[in-house]
Structures are given as C-alpha cells and as structure tokens.
Amino acid sequence: MISPALIAQMPKIELHCHLDGSLSLGTIKQLAENAGITLPATDAEILERAQAPEHTQSLLEYLERFDFVLPLLQTAENLELAAYDVVAQASADNVKYIEIRFAPSQHLKQGLTLATAVEAVIAGLKKAEADFPVIANALVCGLRQESLASLSELTTIFDELSSKETKLAGFDLAGDELNFPQIGFDPLLGEMTSRGIHITLHAGECPGCSQNVLDSVKMGASRIGHGIMTKDLSEAEQASLKEKAIVLEMAPSSNFQTKAIKTVADYPFKTLYDKGLHVTLNTDNRTVSNTNLQQEYEKIAGWYPDFKLSDFEQINHYAIDGAFVAEAVKQELHQSFEKSYQALA
Numbered sequence: 446m447i448s449p450a451l452i453a454q455m456p457k458i459e460l461h462c463h464l465d466g467s468l469s470l471g472t473i474k475q476l477a478e479n480a481g482i483t484l485p486a487t488d489a490e491i492l493e494r495a496q497a498p499e500h501t502q503s504l505l506e507y508l509e510r511f512d513f514v515l516p517l518l519q520t521a522e523n524l525e526l527a528a529y530d531v532v533a534q535a536s537a538d539n540v541k542y543i544e545i546r547f548a549p550s551q552h553l554k555q556g557l558t559l560a561t562a563v564e565a566v567i568a569g570l571k572k573a574e575a576d577f578p579v580i581a582n583a584l585v586c587g588l589r590q591e592s593l594a595s596l597s598e599l600t601t602i603f604d605e606l607s608s609k610e611t612k613l614a615g616f617d618l619a620g621d622e623l624n625f626p627q628i629g630f631d632p633l634l635g636e637m638t639s640r641g642i643h644i645t646l647h648a649g650e651c652p653g654c655s656q657n658v659l660d661s662v663k664m665g666a667s668r669i670g671h672g673i674m675t676k677d678l679s680e681a682e683q684a685s686l687k688e689k690a691i692v693l694e695m696a697p698s699s700n701f702q703t704k705a706i707k708t709v710a711d712y713p714f715k716t717l718y719d720k721g722l723h724v725t726l727n728t729d730n731r732t733v734s735n736t737n738l739q740q741e742y743e744k745i746a747g748w749y750p751d752f753k754l755s756d757f758e759q760i761n762h763y764a765i766d767g768a769f770v771a772e773a774v775k776q777e778l779h780q781s782f783e784k785s786y787q788a789l790a
C-alpha cells in the first residue's frame with residue numbers, strides 16, 4: 446500500500462474545489478472580523494457550523510452548510526483573501542495546478558457585481574501564485590435553483606472578462622441536482638458553448654441520476670463533477686465516456702457525505718479506472734468535508750491497496766489532459782509530473 450509519506454511527496458492536480466466550501470478556520474475568523482460578523486465563541490462551535498457531519502443524509506443537507514460561510518464572502522477584500530487561502534492550502538497538499546470554483550451570484554449582497562466578484566477571486570489567485578509554486582484558475586458556477594434568466598447573466602462575465610483574463614477558465618452547474626436535472630439547462634449551456642467556454646458540470650452525484658452524466662456530455666461538458674452514477678450506465682455508455690476522454694472529478698469524502706454512495710464496495714473509482722475511464726481525485730470542499738487532498742489520496746490508497754504509484758501518476762495525467770488551460774501549460778505539467786513521479790519510484 447502507498448504510504449502517507451509518499452502521498453505527501455506526490456505532485457497533484459486538483460480540478461474540483463469550491464472556494465466557499467474550503468476556507469481554513471483562521472481565514473473564517475479573519476473574514477468574520479473584516480465583515481463585522483460575530484462567530485460562535487469556540488473553534489469547535491465554528492467548525493460545527495461549517496462542517497457537514499458524517500451522518501448527513503443527502504446532497505441538499507450537505508449544501509445547507511454553505512449558508513454559514515456565504516455572509517463572510519460579500520466584499521472584494523474577503524473574496525481575495527479566501528481565494529488566497531484556498532490556494533495556500535492546496536499548495537500544502539503539493540498541488541501544482543488547481544481550479545477553484547464558486548457561484549458569483551452568491552456574493553452580491555454588498556454591492557459587488559458578477560464581474561467584480563470574479564475579479565476579486567482572480568486577484569487572490571494571482572497573489573497566491575506569486576507566493577506558492579502553483580498555477581490557480583477560477584471556474585464560475587451557476588446554481589441550478591436560480592432562474593434561467595439570471596443564470597444567463599453569467600455569460601456577461603465571460604463576455605466582459607474573457608478577452609483580458611486568462612484565469613477565468615470555465616463554467617460549472619452546481620447545487621440541487623436531484624430537483625433540477627441537467628436537461629433543463631440546455632439553452633444556457635448552448636449560450637456557454639457557443640462562446641467556446643470550457644464546461645464541467647456536477648452530474649451523477651445523487652442516486653438515480655446517471656442520465657445527467659450522459660446529458661452533460663451531450664450538452665458540451667468535457668468533465669463531470671463527481672459522476673458517481675456513471676457506475677449505473679451500460680458498458681457501451683461507459684466506453685463512450687472513455688473514448689471521449691471525459692474526466693470524472695471524484696471526491697471520496699464528499700461523495701460519502703452526500704450519500705451519493707454508502708459503501709466502499711459500491712464506490713466506482715477503481716472499477717471505472719480499471720476500465721480506462723479518466724477518473725481524478727479532488728477534495729470538493731475542504732472545510733465542509735473536513736478534508737484535504739492528502740486525506741483523499743490516503744483513502745484511495747487504503748481502499749485499494751493495489752493502486753500503485755504509477756496509477757496515482759496516471760490519474761494526475763488524466764487531470765492535466767482535462768484541465769482548462771493552454772496546451773503548452775499542459776505539456777509542461779505532463780513533463781514535470783513524469784519526472785517527479787519517476788524520482789519517487
């Protein structure tokens with residue numbers, strides 16, 4: 446079995462990490478002070494509000510945890526600090542390239558606009574890039590509960606920022622997948638893909654939602670957030686995801702908490718990997734799921750003792766292939782990962 450010490454040394458790519466779900470305790474306190482918000486008195490009480498308990502029953506219950514942290518993220522200053530904090534944590538996990546996602550519509554309560562919210566996050570990513578050996582890009586999420594009209598406004602961010610801002614890497618749909626399945630967002634996705642925007646969509650995160658994985662791909666997604674229910678698709682459908690090199694952004698701790706899955710035997714990470722599907726490992730939400738990327742890798746190493754160093758390298762190459770970044774950057778990452786993993790072997 447791969448040891449925690451070896452995992453710590455592995456360079457990693459992280460494609461699926463939510464800004465608002467991943468703030469460190471220290472940053473939560475700092476943001477609250479800046480915002481003039483009084484937090485519960487003890488660290489344990491703060492974390493109890495911010496973390497989803499083990500016995501969380503569903504994705505919807507998991508998502509309730511975001512109500513605690515969003516009031517802290519309503520100014521450019523705080524969004525910038527938050528973005529910096531998440532990149533710093535990822536760098537401690539030896540992450541070399543990360544995409545951090547958030548829903549700009551959730552940060553407009555104190556005068557920010559969709560575009561200024563995104564610019565604040567990108568400013569934080571850039572500051573962190575100057576301090577840590579990591580490349581960090583931003584993804585914009587639309588929330589499924591919002592109206593199509595207000596989701597459509599998210600295209601303006603890309604229209605305003607894409608030409609001058611290469612760190613705005615792509616678009617995602619997050620939120621309540623069970624009640625708002627993919628198919629209702631076809632026109633929105635059309636607006637995005639016609640602009641050449643890279644798409645990753647949360648899909649197949651709730652039991653019975655496998656069709657959403659297929660619909661996402663039809664609607665232009667090259668990556669799927671979680672995609673756990675890919676396990677319920679036919680062999681032919683799974684083979685087509687492999688053939689299209691669709692990247693599945695799995696996040697073990699989160700996937701168990703949201704009850705996408707209940708037992709390790711049912712967790713499809715290894716089965717799908719063995720079939721050649723492009724699975725990757727991510728945290729989803731460091732704080733809400735009380736985890737980091739090191740721990741997610743350790744889980745996989747523990748569950749699948751025959752998952753070798755070369756397999757961990759392979760999932761990182763899959764992640765690089767799926768990254769929303771220029772081809773030249775991908776080539777550099779591929780080469781440097783090859784070298785680093787060779788040195789660890």
Ligand SMILES: O=c1[nH]cnc2c1ncn2[C@H]1C[C@H](O)[C@@H](CO)O1
Binds near residue numbers: 546547551586647
């Ligand atoms: O795992 C998730 N599934 C669906 N939506 C999610 C998940 N984690 C976070 N979100 C939502 C809540 C956040 O406020 C939003 C943007 O990060 O994305």
Ligand SMILES: [Zn+2]
Binds near residue numbers: 461463670729
């Ligand atoms: Zn997510």
